[in-house]
Amino acid sequence: MTERFPRIQWSCAISADHTLSGERLDRGFEAFEECRANIQRPPSEYLKRFYYDTVNFDPRALDLAIEFAGVDHVLAGSDYPHQIGSIPRMLESIGGLGVSEADKAAIFSTNAARLLNL
Numbered sequence: 517m518t519e520r521f522p523r524i525q526w527s528c529a530i531s532a533d534h535t536l537s538g539e540r541l542d543r544g545f546e547a548f549e550e551c552r553a554n555i556q557r558p559p560s561e562y563l564k565r566f567y568y569d570t571v572n573f574d575p576r577a578l579d580l581a582i583e584f585a586g587v588d589h590v591l592a593g594s595d596y597p598h599q600i601g602s603i604p605r606m607l608e609s610i611g612g613l614g615v616s617e618a619d620k621a622a623i624f625s626t627n628a629a630r631l632l633n634l
Contacts, residue, residue: 518562518565519554519555519556519562525567525631526565526567527566527567527569527591527631528566528567528568528569529571529593536580537563538559538560538563538564538584539560541558541560541563542558542559542560544559545558545559546558560584563584563585564584564585564586565585565589566585566589567585567589567590567591567627567631568581568585568589568591569590569591569592569593570590570592570593570594570606570610570623571593571594571595571606573605573608573609574609575609575612575613578590578609578610578613579613579614582613582615587615587619587622587623588627588630589627590622590623590627591623591627591628592606592610592623592625593606594606610623
């Protein structure tokens with residue numbers, strides 16, 4: 517889909533931990549011809565262009581998402597008003613990241629504004 521529609525900006529909800537899939541998908545791409553039938557590059561290269569939210573409040577998952585896709589592809593997410601959603605936990609988890617204040621501001625708003633062309 518990403519090659520067929522290259523201008524679409526993909527966002528994966530409830531997804532910071534989905535970045536773990538990249539390595540395994542790449543192994544399948546290398547091992548199985550069928551996995552290369554419709555794409556030209558390893559899956560992780562496409563996944564790195566996606567946007568990931570911070571609904572998983574585990575700092576290790578958020579660090580992995582930043583390491584995998586870059587801070588410019590991470591969006592603030594709280595899962596609120598779902599029963600397990602929490603705006604305070606979202607604020608705490610992003611606030612505790614070992615990134616600059618400018619990067620935190622990007623996660624809180626700038627990245628979403630750019631994604632939505634605001």
